[in-house]
Amino acid sequence: MAPNYKETLNLPRTDFPMKANLASREPDFLRVWEETRLYEQIQKAREGAELFVLHDGPPFANGDVHMGTALNKILKDMVVKSQTMLGKRAPFVPGWDCHGLPIEYKVVKESRGLAPLEIRKRCEAFARRFIDIQREQFKRLGVFGDWGNPYLTMNPG
Amino acid sequence: MAEILRVIATFVEKGLVYVSKKPVFWSSGAQTALAEAEVEYQERDDQAVFVKFPIATGQLAGKASIAIWTTTPWTLPANLVIAVDAKEIYVVQEFRREGVSEVLVLADKLVDAFSLATGFQPTGEPMQTFPGTKLEGFGAQHPLLPRTSMILTAEFVTMDTGTGAVHVAPGHGEDDYALGSKNGFPIFSPVDDHGRYTEEVGIPELVGKYVFDANRDIVRMLRDREVLLGEQNFHHSYPYCWRSKTPIIFRAVDQFFIRIDDLRAAALDAITKVDWIPLWGENRIAGTVESRPDWVISRQRSWGVPLPVFYSGSGEPILNANWIRRLADLVAVRGSNVWFELSDSELARELGLPPGTTKGSDTIDVWIDSGVSHRAVCARRPELHDPAEMYLEATDQHRGWFQSSLMTSVALNNRAPYKTCVTHGFVVDLDGKKISKSSTYDKPVEASHFVSKHGADLVRLWASSINYTDDVPFSEEMFTRLGDTYRRMRNTLRILHGNLFDLLVSDVADVGSRSTTAATTLIDRWIVDRLDGVIGECRAAYESFEFHKVYHTINQFCAVDLSSLYIDITKDRMYCDAPNSPRRRATQLAMHRIYDALCRLLAPVLAFTSEEAWRYLGGNASVHLQLFPEVRASQRDTYVNTAVDRLLKLRAVIGQALEKARQQKLIGNSLEARVILRCERKLIDGISRDELEEFFIVGELVLEEANEPSAVVERTSFAKCARCWRHRETVGKSRTHPDLCDRCEDVVQARLSST
């Protein structure tokens, strides 16, 4: 009987899966990044390095993230990640534009004749709701940043 | 918000803010003044009219009428002036139409066009001709109201359309306003917030009517009074409120402005000190800054930062920097709702203002909110600084955020708030149409749709693959091609990783300290040099923010250099050599370097997949904490590149011969081939036959000298090794393992003796 030479070969071995299953596997990475506070780790690792500030132009806190906004944020993230890997300290503070006609228009259209203070309260609630929605959608795209402490144009300070 | 108010205080201090009645873009749908960026243009049909104003004073009084043309009949009740060009020639000419005779004054150049449009034919020679300046100061009877309008000369009069005599309503247009206010006319604008005539209009039946609906009535009145010379349908592009989709009116209201003229020169200078990517951005923004009018910063809305304007007991507006700063301190603690919560007297008490002071009700243009983020965010957060290294937005932001930020930064710091300004195009579908969440666009546009279907890394791969300085094509179908590229990259990583299973960490650590080239064959030296090239290209591309170059470089490297050459050629040694044979280990080290480098180079693009692959390398820290790989060699290995280039050409020659032999059923696969390669010997100088056979993946290679390269394929007479399947001269020579080649016998023997 012929010997089984196959066993003597150094055939490749890996657990790295052929199939990516990105949509289901990516959230696991997001969880680990969040748990290990990866953004803060990166900032700490580059402490004292040359600073590269990409300042985020704030999108309106209105509606879901569409492909145009996604392109913008991903391009920014690729700049930030690559500058980081080139050795620089590249913090990213995401922002939202909270005031303005688009939101007020929707609120006023829903219920006309409100007093200014009531309009403002409803607008703020509206803006905060979409900031939360958009924040999750941006994070889901793998965009790194100080998501816990973004800048909002409606913040008092 | 407090910081936004403090910036306004500074502007007030510098004298940049003023109040004035001025025609602004007014949305009657949203009842607010609009910024230029909130205006969009739509095609629209309007009724244009030719109207006569009988000349009432001056030399032509009672003898002729001046003919005007307008596309907005609803502004005629607010007409106070008729403008003519000073130098152009005007005629006094009799016209006839169906027995009606009119003596009219209009520009000589536009007589024919007027005839064509109205049917009035000139009869005889002009009665008089003179330059427009001669008309200056004449009065003309208003066609609808008991008053006269004055004829003035102005530079904005053109000879393109109309009559060369332009209807001017200072409360309803930019040029109109400038001419009217220069000559002391009131900024008359008898229209309310909803776009309806007020009583001031002076024509009772129009009061309360929406101006765009009143166009018909006005045309009828003009006809009834026999002052309508003609009408025509006029198709033009007209400004609309981007939000309420109602046509804009120019309407004069009390508004607060930032004086741009005081900032313009410094802004233009600041623009030249910024890096614009792409380059044409510089002209785009310079053009915008050159032509932009004063900035209307007041909005008649509730949802915004309160415009910190106070009114004295007698109703005079007060802009006071110290008061505004006190308000800012209050807002910093209690939020801006305090402006709306407190009554006038409570607020006055809180801020220490004179009793009787009241607050305004406007809010600040949101373009100020975001336009001062360089101060409110970059300058104030400890981890950032101002100016920022980069702003990166879509191309419409030359008019928007880039410009608003520039203006406020010039006012505060006399420089731009950014060192580099990058723009990207719009996402368009394959027909070049901008994708948007509108009723006319029925395909999905939400990023979450594509993320949950294809994964974020594929969306990121798409973003990296395009040259974003142009408009960016996008469609669901593109994911097919992107998926192929992704799988190729992933599979390359997987194959590389599969070959590293028995590489010891100590081997990898060791590699830096000893000379790797000694045990390294040509193909290893070549791939390591290629990797250096790829690293250099990718680093340069990342440094210049050209991500599509990273995409193409890595894709090419995976598809050609790795998959179809290096991995294929080294398969035999990787699978069949003794595990620790020097050439196998050398290849493993090269593969390890490549794998490591690819993970890092791909990390900004494939943020998830690179992390996944990186974990299989065994480290704990994220790939995103790493640095990009460095180019190792101080210079490219020209010897090895020349040598491999030559071998690749010979490989192509052999490939053709092999293909022919396969078609003729002479051989099944290339390992059964005996290849007689004829070429100049110097092409393969210094490369062993073993290495050549491996490189060409053939059973047996015979070399003959020739000027022109050619190859002949025969079936080899050597027997096939049962282990490596190569046909080798040594198969059958051994007593113990007659079915093996010498290499495989050594490997098997070694395994036997070690167990």
Ligand SMILES: [Zn+2]
């Ligand atoms: Zn063998």
